Structures are given as structure tokens and as C-alpha cells.
Amino acid sequence: MSEARELTLEEREASIGGIGTARKRKEDARFIRGQGNYVDDIKLPGMLHGDFVRSAHAHALIKSISTEAALEVPGVLAVVTAKDLEPLGLHWMPTLAGDKAAVLADKKVHFQNQEIAFVVATDRYAAMDGVQKVEVEYEALPPLIDPTTALDDDAPIIRDDVASNDEVGQGPRHHPNHIFEWNVGDKEATDAAFAAAEITIREKIAYPRCHPSPLETCGCVASMDATNGKLTVYGTFQAPHVVRTVVSLITSLAESNIRIVSPDIGGGFGNKVGAYPGYICAAAASIVTGHPVKWIESRIDNLSTTAFARDYHMVGELAADKDGKILAVRAEVLADHGAFNTHAQPMKWPAGLFNILTGSYDIPVGHVSVNGVYTNKAPGGVAYRCSFRVTEAAYLIERLVDVLAQQTEVDKAEIRLRNFVQPAQFPYKSCLGWEYDSGDYPTALKKVMAAVDYAGLRKEQAAKRAAGELMGIGVSTFTEIVGAGPVRNCDIVGLGMFDSCEIRVHPTGSVIARLGTKSQGQGHETTFAQIIATELGIPSDNIVIEEGDTDTAPYGLGTYGSRSTPVAGAAAARAARKIREKAKQIAAHVLEVSEQDLEWEVDRFKVAGSDVSMTMKAIAMAAYSNVPEGLEHGLETAAYYDPPNFTYPFGAYICVVDIDRFTGDVKVRRFYALDDCGTRINPMVIDGQIHGGLAEAFAIAMGQEIIYDETGNILGASLMDYFLPSAVETPTWETDFTVTPCPHHPIGAKGIGESPNVGGVPAFSNAIIDAFAHHGVRHMSMPHTQSKVWQTLNELGLNK
Template sequence: MDSAFGARIPRFEDVRFVTGRGSYVADIEMPRTLYLKFVRSPYGHARIKGIDKSEALKMPGVYGVFTYEDIRDGVANIPTAWVIPNSDIKAVPYPPLANGKVRYAGEAVAAVLASDQYTAEDAVEKVKVDYEPLLAVTTQEEALKEGAPQLHEEAPGNVAFRWTVSGGDVDGEFRKAKHVLKKRIVNQRLQPAAMEPRAALASYDSGRGELTLYVTSQNPHVHRLLLSLILSIPEHRIRVISPDVGGGFGSKIPVYPWEAIACYLAIKTGRPIKWVEDRTENFLGTIHGRDHVQDIEVAFDDDGKIRALKVSSLANMGAYLSTAGPGVPTILFGLIVTGCYDIRAASVTVTGVFTNTTPTDAYRGAGRPEASYIIERVVDMVAQKLKMDPAEVRMRNFIRPEDFPHPNPLGLVYDSGNYQAALRKALEKVGYEELRKEQEKARKEGRLIGIGISSYVEMCGLGPSTVVTATGFGGGLWGSSTIRVHPTGKVQVLTGAHPHGQGEETTFAQIVAKELGVPVEDVEIVHGDTELTPMGMGTYGSRTTPVEGGSIALSARKVVEKARKIAASLLEVSEGDLEFSNGRFSVKGAPTKSVSIQEVANAAYMASNLPKGVEPMLEATTFYDPENFVFPFGTHVCVVEIDRETGKPHILRYVAVDDCGPQINPMIVEGQVHGGVAQGLAQAMYEQSVYDKDGNLLTSSFMEYLVPGAMELPNIETDSTVTPSPHNPLGVKGIGEAGTIASPQAFVNAVVDALREYGVDHIDMPVTPEKVWRVIHGKR
């Protein structure tokens, strides 16, 4: 129904998620299952001189121990799916098990199979590996130094790639500018910590020659494609099922070696193979995120107008190039560093660096948080240098609403925006003018109050495929759907997306309810199974609603057009004589002469009175390839007070005004903003991966890696503006990553604003109480 679109409908999927009735990979049991565990390297860098399996193989219940030599003929190296052009990228071999050398702590050296998980874990301890420790390097700056330990012969100097993009007269704008400011900014390494660690359950039907893999994946069809390449099995012989997934945040995009090994061993043994990682394995082996060191130069004038920007970034890729790893610090970062602003010229140089650390890949926001953090810190530094209000500097530099679509200097064309309206609404909601007065009063009383603004724009809904593949991405990024109206009028939607907590089982149903005029409860969303759903690219990069939702809307409209032909035949009028509203086809001028779409569906099934040329059944399929990205935006404002004695910042207010176009379900939008802000503030305040000089991950458990809970997070006040995308079928834009992209710099800007009397203009994340205390007490 029309009223379904925009309604605050509770999420259908919460019935099973909140009550503990979800079905996760670890919940699935099969007879005769063998359990898989991995021997993982305790060293960041070492040669493997020998592996002794004998003690493990003597243990009751141990089925086998497998090394690289045992599986090399059945499991190929793990491919990189984003090979950046014009970057001299070194796609070094990424073996499924360590091949003669380990390159990061936690790399798998051997696989153990046993009759139960506990026996497998005990057997792992009995496998003796003779290591020859080597010098390790964990930071990109150290890895690039002459004489640094080398990870790969194929990548001299540990350089994975070098990529450059520029636009406008950068040098000319710098010469003309009144001021030039330089700063080194670090975006620290993070560890995804989804509720559900990764898991795989593989089984093989030798009679049919078919492999089935249950796996924690954000993109089952992509998993199937890459596994086909790794295992040399035709795609149509592989079925990938990703049931409920307890959080992904990018960490369940890649195909990991251990999933492929589970598949290979299922084929080799003829028995189901199950692997469920523990949290330490998760922190050691699951991809990490961020880890950029950036040198920034900005040219600007006395009035605060920014002329040009130069960015030089060192991106820590870890020991190998993960599935989408190379695209994150290049395409997803470099093209949008100018943010919301009408900056005439910019250049970005990114050097990807191999180190003895866990490989990095997409983590919520994937490149855009790093870009937004740079430009929003730069704007505040410009304001501080010129003693101007940071809100005013933003207003003076914003792209004007009338200038959309707007080409930025680095090659993107922003579809639509009204950045001024979002900033004004956020300032009004937080009471900005009065807040500044209160801040000055508080300063006189010795209190440290800070106000941080973050105005962001991001790109998501990546497309069209011609553009995406031109960046080196190994596939198109279209959306796919099939809508089938059953004879009873109930609707089934098969989608190539794979929601895993974002709520699209509800929002997709709302789209269909609006388009077809059926009750939202009558719509079922089917996803996550490559045998049931059309080929699709999965869920990540805030693409699901703008791309997959766009596909669903177009499929629904095709259904309506077919139904119109059948309705015209049933009512014995021409198609042009019909109106369609709230699920009924009515004759113009005679509204009582009508037929419901459910009645049309039944007629289409019976097929006894179909118009000539119309086939039975009522369904349609669409593969939607968007003509451009979509560009959500907004402004967040954070207000903090710092305790002078302890240096601890306390968030007093947090206001988020976001624009994702028309909102299908405002409650779900707010939930996504809340979750995103929580994740971004976690980076700003708490989280950081730490390695020692030997490559040991010191933050390998929740005892050392601090993930905030509800008590550590503020109340988040949300609001919105609505600026539709002109090219999207629904006008919608993404929202799932907005909070993570906007919030880190809102907090850091607020802390720096609170500390301005101490002459500080930047503090790297995480902004811990110790760092702040050192500033206050002159021990920085």
C-alpha cells in the first residue's frame, strides 16, 4: 500500500533476532561432521623449517592434519578482486596455508580435522612447527625504509602499489593562496568485532558432484564465484547459503582461505566439515580496517575559502592483498577527499604497503571515513588558524544547491545535495549560538567545553558497472531481483542482496507494498541462497537500498504493467482506460468497475482468459545497473566537556542530521545512524589495534581491545533533510555507513575545540584520557 512507504514499521526480522530464534552457521548440524581447526603462527614473520604431525595424529578422534603441501593441488591461491589500474600493483601469492613462510601472527600453518571441536582444538596444540623467526615490520613507514624486512620477493621495498589521482591546477592554486597549512594525520588500525565470528559448514554430494557451503558471507554469489576459481569447480556445481549473519561491517565480504579449505576437505573426505572461529582467531585472522598515515597540505585565503588540497597517504595493506583491499584506500578514499566543498583543485597519492600484520579490507565506511576525517579536520584547522567560526568556514566553502549535479576535481559527479540546509538544521537543533555563549561562560569558570562539527558527503550505491570495472573491480555492481505474485496474491521477492541486520527484509517489503498496493505482511523477501536467488553482488558499501531496492522497484513496476494488460482483458476495456491505485485497477470514470491485483494474479495463474501475447503467471525480473553513484550527506554536531583532573572527555550532546533521500522506514534509518555513530565514536575514543615490534597482536581479546557498550555512548539525537537522488528509481540514497563516516571527526573536532587555550590543533585517534591529560598538563 502507498502508506507502507515511509511508515515506522517494526522490523519483521526482529521476531527471530531478538528472541534468539535466528539460524546461524554455527547452529546448523549435519550427521558425520568433522570439525576443523587451524594451527596459527605465533610469529609475525618466520620461516617454517618443519611440521611434525605425529603426536596430533595419535590422538583418538583426530581424522587428519593437513599442510600446504597436502592441499596445494586442490586449493589455489586466494585472488584479489580489486586490481587497481595504473598503480603497478603487486598481486603477490596469497596461499591458503603458509607456504614455507609465515607473514603475520595468526596466519594458518596447518589444518586439523577431528570428530569434535574440542578434540580438534587439543590436537592443534600437539602439532609441532619448527619456526625460524625473522625480523618483522608492522608499520608502513618502517616497512618503506631502506633495509626493512622484506615480505615478498615480488614486491621490492614492500610496496604493494602506488596510485595517483588529481584534478585542477593544484600547484597554481597553492601559489595563489594566502596561507598553506600542513599536518600529519593518522587513521588507526581497527579490528571488526561482529557479534558472530566467521564460520563455514561444507558438504559434498559425490553422486551429484555438488558442493554446498553454509558460510557467514555478505555476498553469497561473489563467494561462489571466487570459490569456483580457487577450487576449480564450475559455479553451477557450488551452492552457497548464507543464513542469518550476526553482523558483517565489511569483514564478511572477503573470501578467506579457511572457507576454501573446508570445502576442499569436504570433497576429499566425503564428510561435512565445520569450522567456527573463536574470538582470538577472529581478531588475528579476520581482516582489519583503516590504518592510514596521511600527510595533508591545504591552501586557503584570508576569507576561509579553500583553494586546493594535497594528500599523500600510506595505506597498510597487511601481509597480503585481501579481496577488496586495494580499492579501499584508493578509489573509495581518494576520489572523495574534497568532501562537501567547492574546492578547485586536489591531488591524492596513495602508497599501499605490505607489513607483517593481518590483511586489511573494507570496514564500515571503507575509505570514506578516512576521507571525511581528513577534510573535516582540515576545515577546523583553517577556522582555527583564521580565528573564524568553523560553521562559517563550512558555509563559505559548500557546493551550492543550484550547482548540482556537481563534478568534484577528482572525477566524481555528485548527484544532488543541500549541505547548507543540513548544517543549519543541525546548528538549530543543538542551539549553536546559545551554546557558543555558554561555552565562553564555562571557560571563564575554568570548564573545558568543546563543540565539534562534521559535515560529510559519501559515495555509495556504486555504479554503473562500466565505471566500477574501469577502477579495476572484478565485476559489475548492478542489482538483481525477481518478484513473483502467487495465485493467492501473496508476493515473493528474490533478491541478490543479502541483508544481515540492516532491516531490508522489512524495507524491501515496504517498497513492494507501495508499488503493488498489497499489505506489507503479504510480502516475503528471499535472500542469501545462490540456488534460489538471481545472481547478485551482495550487501556492503550502503548499496543495498539504492541499487537492490531500485531493482525491486523496477521489477514491481514491470509486474504492474503486465497486470494492467490482464486487468484490461478482465474488465473488457483498453489499458489506457485503467487507473491503478492501492492495489486495484479501476476504469476511469467508473471506479466501481475494478479488479484487485490479487484477482489479476489468480487469473494469470489460471491462464484461461489472457490477452493475446501475454504469458501465464505474474512475475518479473530486473537487473538494475545505476547510471551513477548516490551521494548521501549530512552534518553531525558533538558537544564535549573535559575533566581537567583526568583528561576524560564526556559527550554532553550528539546531534545527527542526515540526508539519504526519501526514507522508506524512518525507524530503521535512525537505527542505522545510531549504530554507525556508535562505531565511529568507538574509533574516536577507544579502539586501536596494537602490534609489538615482533609482529605480535597485543589486542587479541576484548581484555585489550576496548569495544564500548551502551554505558559509554551518548544519547544520539537524530533528524533529517530530504534531497532525492535524481537518477535513482526511488530517489533513495544509502544510510548504513553515514554515522561511521561522520562521527569520528565530530568528536575529535569537539575535543580540540575544548583544548584550544592550550594551543593544540590536532590529536590523533583514539583520543584517550591520557592523551588529553598530557595536553592539559604540558606533557604532550
């Protein structure tokens, strides 16, 4: 009888498939076979369908709503209006920003396509037939579309319902269309620094309104079980537990009688954080009819009504010495939030974490002022694949640094090297109030410059310029702030922004773990298993991850703002460590040694200085059969993690473009992205996240914009016009990394999903504008469509 060979330590490590393993995504097996289970795949017996009558106007009074003809349509069971919801107190709903939003238009409409009535029918076709038969009589009001006129004395008042309120959830305001004013930094010292500076630059930089446009639109199936009074809502929720609490608060149903389930989600990017009228109407309709009710957005509904992103109109300034050393930063921002303040971010932060404006740079003093206003446009202001307003801030500072480089005639990479926060300065307290955890910016940029032969590119550019050709080199060295967040300064409707993980080890040594987050494509089933695998010495293939069902998962604040790994990932490591502590007690008991004699080795506890050991697999069985006296059976626990700080991922990107001077076509020749997200859990998943984030950055920079005409008609709310690049348009990415672990995270990880979007957009803009820099161009507004680039070419006479 031959004995199986003992595995080496390395082989045992490899068999775990833990942190650092480029493991294929476990969830892909169902996704690539079309076997995912999305909300529209859910079909319940007796299920009804709802659809909305939507406003034709951007701003109008509703004189009457006639539903009789719709109710005659075969299959139509009900037409719900604000009047029907009012007795239930559901015609308006609170927003995550302390404002309220109309569920169904109450006496007036505030933006085009606003929800006016909800038609419930036996199938989708009948619902649509009914929608066509509802007649709404309007009295048009002058629309307010341009946010720069929102605070004018004679501006049309958009929100009659709050016109006389002193505040609408985020501090004092001074005009019926004003939402908040938020100031941070030392204004006096900043103004003084500007007054004294040798060089100042100032640039108006807009970040246009765009939309996260996930492939799957929003939707839900609400099902009230009349026999037990339990309401179950399946839906596209990035934060299912928060939804449960909010539903309980606004319906007064007991929270234990509400079950929120997020099934597979086809991308969120911030679009699926908030609550939408469709959810409320489907739930109300199910309660009233006793049938499950499904509501699924069309693409037009999604692009024109559920949350948009950005719409920040910024004026940024830098003060510097003649060598380009930055002495102060100043910014004034006008934030267009649309008709209701439904931005989704920690409630104490009306402009999110915009004060990360200092970026990667050691800036002694600064001041930021943000004013939010209402307009007759769809509500929102979500973080589209970024932490709250971080992408706006990163865009502004990365553009301003380029403008300063042009003003001082310092190279655009060199000026960054001159201004970086240096590795020895961490933890670094920024002048706008953050404490950066760790970073090594010079190493990152120098590595990228060497990889692309930056000096060679600049030489080539000089030759091209001499020949009348347009080549641009864009540099972006961004720092993010993610992982919201410390409960002391982050909450949503009063709920601290911790997150959670619950782990159960089964007798045979496999694991189920549940978390308070919710993957929308990020690969949580893969990466969270890897964290637990390394901490517990149990193969990641034997670890099942579950999220999204509030009846089973521990309470958490959900997935957005790159918070899953920084917060829930930390909870997973913490929970696993608690399990390992108990496992150690059991091992000591079984091996009859003291706990102090045991040391951890990959997948087992070993008696120090001997060959005697006990694997986690064996310990798991013992946990259910042979535990020391006084210890409970079983091997399971939960951890709730309140992060001590945010994490600060960073990166250095270089983008090279060639521009067709006759057509305005921009060809991205090269894009080199170095990211530092601290400890790397799964390099393959990280690369996937970076590819996806860069593709969205490319989309935003080159074409994504939600445009309204002067009467408030939304233009191009379909994928014919709204730019989702295909594989053909999307450039090829080269990725690279450095590793600067997060000092306060249990495994040193920082989060990666959003960095490429935050850092990518300025890299594209900087490259395109750099192509024109020798003609004195300092800024061009996004998106850089062919038509707009040609406009610049034409103005400069370069297309002749």
C-alpha cells in the same frame, strides 16, 4: 445484509505499509527470541570440525611442521598443511585486489596468528587438542611493523613470492614491499594554487588500524555430497554469489555444482566480504573426507586475522584565502595493507573512493596520491561500515576544515557554510572526478545549528574556558559516496557491480521476492518488502524477502558499501514496475477497456473517470486464470539494475563534550545527527541504522585500535581490550533529517547504513580537539582514550 464500508484512499495507503512507514522489523521476531539461524547453529550429520595451528611469529621461515603427535590425538582425522593443498592448487588463493594470499603458510609466515595447518577432528575439543600437538619449527626473520619504513632500501622483504614482480594486481610498483601508487587530480594546478595561496595548512592525520568486530565471528560449514558432486557451503558471506564464482574459478568445480548459503549473519561491517583460509580449508577437508566440515573463528582469531580496516597514514593540506574560502586540497597517503593485499573494493580503485576527499565543499582543484605497502600484519583493508575508503577521506577533510578554521579564526560552522557546494550547483562535478547527484548542505547545517542553539553553545564554551573548564563542540558536515556501482567503473573479479531482484506474485496476491544482496542486520526483509508494497499495492506483511542462497536468489554482488538500497532496492522497484505493467495488461483485458484508460491508484488499476477498478489481488488471480491472448500466464519477473551513478548521502552532525581535566575522561553531553538519505523507506529502520552507526563511530573515535608491538605481536586481540562500547558508555543520540531525493534512483533513495560511521568519527574528534583549541591544539590522534587525552592535559599543564 450490510456491506463492508469502502476504505478511504488514506486507509488503503496505510494498509499497504509501504515506503515511508515506520514498520517494525519483520526479522526481529526471531532475533530477539534467540531463534535466528546462524552458521554455528548449522549441524549436519557426520559433521567434522576444523581448527588452525597459527603462527607465533610475525615474520619467520618455517623449517618444519611435525604433525605426527597431533594425528595420535583421539578424534583427530587429518592435519592439512600447504604441502597437502599444493597439488590442488589451493595453498594460495587470489584476492579481490588482484594479489594472492596464502591459505596455509607456504615456507614462511607473514604475520602473527597466520594459518599454518588445519586440524580436522570429530569435535571442537579434539581439534583444539590436535592443534596443541602440532610442532612448528621457525627461523625468525626481522619483522616490518611500521609502514613508514616499508619502502626503505634495507627494509625486510615480506613477500618473497612476488618480490621481483613489476606489479601485484594494481599497477606498477617500485619496491618489493610496494603494492600500488594511485594518483588522482591535477597535480600541477594544485601545486600552483598552493604556491599562490595566502593561507595554507598542513596536518599529519592518521586513521589507526581498527577492526569491524561483528558480534558473530566468521565461519562456515562446507559439505561435499559425493553422490552428486555438489559442494554446499554455509557461511558468513556478505556477497554469497561472488563467493560461488570465486570458488568455481579456483577449484574448477562447475558453478552449478556449488551452492553458497548465507544464513542469518550477526553483523558484517565489511569483515565478511572477503574469502578466508578457513573457507578454503573446510571445503578442501570436506571434499577429501566426504564429511561436512565446520570452521568457526574464535574472537581472538577474528580480531587478529580476518580483515581489519583503515590503517591510513595521511598528510592533508588546504590552501585558502584569509576568509577561509578553500582554494585547493592536497593529500598524500601511506596505506598499510598488511601481508597480503586483501582489501575488498571495486578492483579499479586501489584506494577505493578516497577521492571523495572534497567532501561537501566546492574546492576548485585538488590532488591525491596514495601508496599501498606490505607489512608483517594481518591482511585486509576493508570498508568498516563505510563505502570503500570513504570514511578515511571524510575524516581527513572534516579535520582539515577545522584546522583551517583555527588558522583563519573563522568559526567552525561558519567556515563550512562559506565553502559548501550550493544547492544550485548540482549535479556537481568535483575536482577529483565525481559527479555529486544532489544535496542541500546549508539547509542541513543551519537546521542542526538551530536545534542545538549553536550560538548559545559557543557562549557557554567561552564562559567555561574562562573558568578553566574544557568543553568542546564538534561539527561534521560530510558527504558520502555509496551504492557501488556503475558497471562502467565498478567490478569485482570482472563482475559488474549491478544488483538484482526477482519477484513472484502468487495467485492469492501475496509475494516472494529474492535479491542478490544479503542482510547482516540491516533489516532487508522489512525495507525491501516496503518498496515492493508501494510499487505493487500489496501489503508489505504479505511480501516475503529471501536472500543469501545462490541456488534460489538471482545473481548479485552482495551487501556492503551501503549498496543494498541504491542498487538492489532500485532493482526491486524496477522489477515491481515490470510486474505492474503486465498487471495493467491483464486488468485491461478483464475489465475490457484499453490500457490507456487505466490509471494506478494505491493498490489497483482504475478506469479513468469511473468507479470501475481491479485490485492487484484480483489481478494476481487473473494472471493464473484469465490472461489476454498472447500473454504468458503467471506474474513474475526479474530485474538487474546497473546504477547510472553512485549516490551521495550527506549529513550535519554536532557533538558536545565535557572533559574531566584530571582524568582525561570524555563525556559526550549531546550528539545531534541530521542525515539526508534521500527518500526514506522506513524511518524506524533508518533511526536504528543511525544509532548503530553512531555507536560504532563512538567506538572507533574513543577506543578501537588494533595495536602491534615492535616485534609484531598483536596486543589486545580480545574484547577485554578491544573497545566495544556497552549501553553504559554509548551516548544518547538525537536524530533528524532532511530529504533531498536522489535524481537517478527509481524511488529517490540514497542509502543510510554507513553515513553515521563516516560522519560520526570526525564529529567526536572535532569536539575533543575543539575543547583544547584555545590552547593552540590543532590535532590529537585517535583513538581518544583517557590515557591519550590525559597526555595532552598533562603536556599543557591543565591537570594541575
